[in-house]
Amino acid sequence: MDYNFNEIEKKWQDYWREHKIYKVDIDTSKPKFFVLDMFPYPSGAGLHVGHPLGYIASDIYSRYKRLKGFNVLHPMGYDAYGLPAEQYAIQTGTHPAITTEKNIARYREQLDKIGFSYDWSREVRTSDPKYYKWTQWTFIRLFESWYNKKAGKAESIASLIAEFENHGNSSIDAACSETPGFSALEWKIKSEKEQQELLMNYRLAFLANTMVNWCPELGTVLANDEVSEGFSVRGGHPVERKLMKQWLLRITAYSDRLLSGLDTIEWPESLKDIQRNWIGKSVGGSMLFDLSGKDEKIEVFTTRPDTIFGATFMVLAPEHELVQHITTSEQKQEVETYVKRTKNRSERERMSEVKKVSGAFTGAYALNPFTNKEIPVWIADYVLMGYGTGAIMAVPAHDSRDFAFARHFELPIVQVINQRGNEPSDPSLWEESYDSKEGILINSGQFNGLEVKKAILAIVGECENREIGHGKTNFRLRDAIFSRQRYWGEPFPIYYKEGMPYAMDEKQLPLELPAVDAYLPTEYGEPPLARAKNWQTTEGYPIETNTMPGFAGSSGYYLRYMDPQNTQEYFSKEAVGYWENVDLYMGGAEHATGHLIYARFWNMFLFDIGLAVKQEPFKKLINQGMIQGRSSMVYRANLEKMAEYLLWEQLKNKQLGVDFVQDFRDGRRKFDFFSEEAKLIIEVKRMGALEKLADYYIDYSNEKGYRLLLIPIREFVDDFQGIINKIKTAINGGDFPVFEEKEAFKAGNVFVSKNIRGREFFSDPIHTDISLVHNDILDTEGFKNWQPHLSNAHFILEDGKYVCGWEVEKMSKSKYNVQNPDELIEKYGADTLRLYEMFLGPLEQSKPWDTQGIEGVFRFIRKLWRLYHNEMNELSISEEKATKNELKALHKTIKKIEEDTERFSFNTAVSAFMIGLNELADLKCNKREILEPLTILISSYAPHIAEELWMLLGYNESVVIQQFPVLNESYLIEDTFSYPVSFNGKTRFKIDLPFTMDAKGVEEAVLHSEEAQKWIEGKSIKKIIVVPQRIVNVVV
C-alpha cells in the first residue's frame, strides 16, 4: 500500500505520548489560550461518531492556536459519577468505581486513536478523592457564606453573625428564606440551635423542606433540569412531587448576575435565550388585598399593576396556607374535595390537563384596593405555590388564563386597557382576552388615559404611598436541589449535632466515599450511605447520608485543570492568574439549563470569595450540532398485495386488448380481476389458499360460463412474463391450465428494492443494519446472514441491485444505525475521520451521519501523499524555486484556512484544502518551498500524515510546534478581473479587464465589446452600474 495510515498513525500517537508533546505549563512569554471540551460521562457504550465531532473541532482550533504562537491549555477528564454505573451496581453488585474505571479505559483508547492533542497529565475525574476534596471544600465555603444584596456578592457567615450581634437583622438585605425580624438582643438570647436555624435561612448551601421531584424508580430526587414532562430525562421513569428535607444551593441569589452576565459572553444567541427564559425575570409589583371581615391580607405578585381596576376576582394556589382560614363553612366541603384532588394528581396528569379549567370558590371575599369592590376568592391549580406568592389578582379581560377561568365559572370581566384606535367593547362578546401591553387605560378612575407603561409606574407609586404594595421583581429560577439519595456521588462534609448540620473541618477533607454492603436504600428508606459502618465523626456525630448530584463535580472542573496536582489548594493564584478562564468551550446545547447555569453560578461564587479571577467561566461557547443517525430501510413486501399490484399494472387500460376490472364483485363473491369481454376471472393467492378454494372457484365459473385462472404468488417471483403469456393465451381463446401446483414458499421474506414501481403500495419499511449497506446498496448475502429468520430472504432488485431507503433518526442500537469511530479509523484512518467529520457540514448544525462522502476525503488524503511521492512511492521533493501560480495556490489556501479556522467554518476549510491540492496537483508541484508550509498548514486538521510528511521533508522536530505559515498577499494580486456583465440583472457574458481599471474605463470597455452589441441592439441604455472588481449591470 502506498500510504499506510495504520502504521503512520500509531507511530505518531506513540511519539506524541513518549515525548509529551502536548504537555503545557505556565509560560508568561506567550499569550494563553484555554480550549475546553465539555466533560464526558464515560458510558459503557463507548464513543459513537457523534461524540468526537466537537472534540475534533476544538482539537483543530487548539492546534491552530498553538501554531499561531499561543500557549494552549487543552485538557480532558471525566465526569465519572453518574447513575448508569450505579444502576449497574444495584443489578450486579459490581462497585461503580470498577465499572467506571473500565469505561474510562475504553474512552481513552478511543480518544487516543483519533489523535487528540490533550495534555493528559492534567486529567481529572470527579470520583477521585484528590479531585472531590475540592468539590467538598467548595460546598463548605457555600455553607459558610451568605449573599449580601447591598454589596452584590457573597460574604462569610462570620460577618453576618457579627452584624446580628450588633444590629439584629433589620438592616440586612440578604438573599434568604423568609425570616422574621429580630434585634441584636433577641439574637443573643437565642439558644445555639435557634441561632443555627436562623443562619440556615441565609446560607448559600442550606437545608430546607422543599417540594422535590421524586423519582421512585431511581429512588432519588431530581433537579428541575433532570425532569422533562413528568418523566426523568435519564431512563424515562415517572416523577412525582414530594415534600422532603433537602440540601439546596441558593442559586437564586445570583439570578440578576446570571442574567446580566449573559450580555458579556460570546455564546450562541439561542443558548442565551434558553438561559434567559429559565431565569425568567419578570418585573412588576407586589400588592396586599384586604379580606372582607377578616384580619388576614393576601399578597399577590403581578407584572400588570396597571390592570388592577380590572381585577374582578382572586385565585390562590390550592396549597396556599390561607385557604383553610378563609374558607366558609358552606364551601368547606367543595374546597376540601378540590384540594384533595389536586394533591393526588401526579405532575403528569396535571400537565396533560392544562387546558381543562378547574377550581373551587372559598366563599371569602377580598377588597379590590382601587375599586373598593368585593371580589370573590377562588382556588385553582393554575396558580402555582412555587411562583410569586402563590396568589394572583385575576384580570380576566387582559390575561388569557384568567379569561378562560372567568368564562368557565361565569365571573365578571371588565375591560381596563383599550387598544389605541379601537372602541371599547363588551368583554362578554370577546373570544379571547387582550393580553398586549399596548394601549391606554379606561375604567380606571384617575388613571384613565394613561399609557400602559406609565400606568404601571403610577399605580405602583400609589400603592407605595398607601403602603399596600411596592415594585417587585420575580424570578422563575428555583434554588438548586443538591441532595441525592444515592451511593455513587460525593459525600457531604457535614455532620449533625442535636439535629443541626455542621460543616467538617477542612483538614478532614476529603471525606471519602465509604464501602457499603449494597447499593440500595436501607429498609427504613434511608440512602445507601446509611449502610456504611461507622459513618460518623470521631466524636460520634452522624454524618450526612445523602450524596451530591452530578453537577457538583462538573461545576468547577475547568478551574482545577489549571492546577490539577495541587494538594494545598483548589488551584494556585499563579495558575488562575495566568489561565483566567476558558476561552473556547465546545459542547452540546442540552446542558443549557443544567451544567452551564450551575457552572456559571459556581464560578461567580468562587469569584466573590476571591478564587476565580473572572466572573464568567466560559468566554466563548460553541454548540456542536448533534449527529443524528441515518437509518437504512429495506422494504418487506406483502406478497399478495404486490402480486395484485403488478398484475393490475399489466391489465389496466386494455393493455392486453380487453377491459379488466379490479376487485370484481358478484353478490358476496369477490375476485381480484375480471374481464367481461374475455369471460375470464383471475385470482391471485398463496398456494395453500388456492388449493383450498380451487373447487369453489371452479364450480362458480363453470356455472357462469366463465373461464378461470388461478395464479399462485410464487409464480410472480419465478416467472412474471409466463403469467402474462398465459393470460394472453386465455384472452385469445387458447388452452391453459387453471393452475399449476407448485411448492409453496415460506411466507414473509421478500424484500423489494426502493424504486420498484408501486413499492409503497405493497411493502413496509424495516430497519436494517447500516453496516450491511454501502451507498444505499444492500449487501444481500450479508443481510441473509444477519439474522436467522432472514436466511431465506428473496430480493426483488432494480438494475441488479437492492437499493435501500433511509431515514434520519436518533442514533440508537434499536435502529441499527449506530456508527462507532473505531471501524472507520480501521478502514480509513484517523486523519480521514477527522477531516470527514468536519467536512460533513457546519459545526453548529445538526446533521445525519452518513458515510457516503468519506471516500472523497480519503482520496484527498492519498492525493496529498502522492504530491510528495513519485509513482514508485518514493519521496520526491524538488528544490526548485516555486512559480507564481504555485505560490498563488499556496497563499490562497493559507488565507482561506486562516479565515475559516478563525470563524470555526471547518467544512469550508476542508474544501479549501481540496481546492488548493487540486491546483497544486494540476501544476505537478513537488517543490519544497510550497510543500513545507502546506504540511504545517494541514497539521491541525490531519496531524498524523502531517507529522510523517514533515519528517520525510527532513525534520526531526514535531510539526505541531512550528509556526503557522505567513500569508503574503502580494502573490494573490491579479492582473485582470473577469467581470460578469449582466443586462437587467441577468448575467450574459464575461469580460476580462485590467484589475486596476476604474469604473469609467470598465463601462466604456463593456459598451464597446462585441458581445454587448447583441444585447444593446435596438434598445436604449438607461443606466450602467459598475462595481469595481465585482460586477457590471446594464439596464436597457
Add this chain to the structure above:
RNA sequence: GCCCGAGUGGUGGAAUUGGUAGACACGAAGGACUUAAAAUCCUUUGAUCAUUGCGAUCGUGCCGGUUCGAGUCCGGCCUCGGGUACCA
C-alpha cells in the same frame, strides 16, 4: 400557545458586506489505463426545451414588496427541528 433556528441539485453542502447560485465532495453515466481487479486519470451531471453547434427559458419552501440587482433585506404564510410551558 410562546421563544429560537432552518428550508438551495439525486445526496452532504458552498455563496463571509445585497453583486457570476450550486464551490468542494458524494453518487450516477460514459471513457482511458489494465490479462483482470483495485487504484488512478479524463468527460458529462439543477430542470425543461433545443441539440449540428450557437443557445433559450425556468430555478434557492410559498405569496408579495424594496432594489439596477435578492438565496441574502422587509411583510405575510407553509413545513421541519430545538427549547419552554398554567411563571401571574
